[in-house]
Amino acid sequence: MKLLLRFNSEIIKKPIIAEAVLETGVKLEIERARVEGPQGEIVVNVPDDSCREVVNVLKRKKVEVTRLDVPITKDEENCIHCGACVSACPVGAIRYEYDWRVRMDEKLCVQCGNCVNACPVRVIKLPEY
Numbered sequence: 001m002k003l004l005l006r007f008n009s010e011i012i013k014k015p016i017i018a019e020a021v022l023e024t025g026v027k028l029e030i031e032r033a034r035v036e037g038p039q040g041e042i043v044v045n046v047p048d049d050s051c052r053e054v055v056n057v058l059k060r061k062k063v064e065v066t067r068l069d070v071p072i073t074k075d076e077e078n079c080i081h082c083g084a085c086v087s088a089c090p091v092g093a094i095r096y097e098y099d100w101r102v103r104m105d106e107k108l109c110v111q112c113g114n115c116v117n118a119c120p121v122r123v124i125k126l127p128e129y
Ligand code: SF4
Pocket: 072, 088, 089, 090, 091, 092, 093, 094, 104, 108, 109, 110, 111, 112, 113, 114, 115, 116
C-alpha cells in the first residue's frame, strides 16, 4: 500500500523511518521525498499485510499518515462552492463547472492537502489511515 507521510517541524530531524524499520522489521520502499522549510513529506510503499503495524509505529511518533489508494472526498451537500479550493490546487484537479458549482477530479489529485486547508467549511477530507 502506498502511504503519504507528513513530518512537522517537531519531528522532521528525527530518524523516524529508520526507527520504524528497526522496530517492525518491515522494509519501507521510499518512492519520493520532499522537504520544504521545517516540514517534510515522504511517499512510501508498505507491504499490505504489515501496513497496520507500520502505521501504528509512525503515528505513535507523531507522523501524519494518509492513504494514497483511497481518493480524497468532498461533501457535496455542505460545500458552499466558494472556490477557495480551486486556486489552492496545484494540479487543476478542482474547477468550476458551467453551472458555477465546484467539482473535483479525484484521478488528477496528488493528495497534497492544500484544498483541505483552504476550505472554510472543512468539507474536503483526505483518507487518513
Ligand atoms: S489534495 Fe491537492 S491535488 Fe488533491 S484536489 Fe486538493 S489541492 Fe488538488
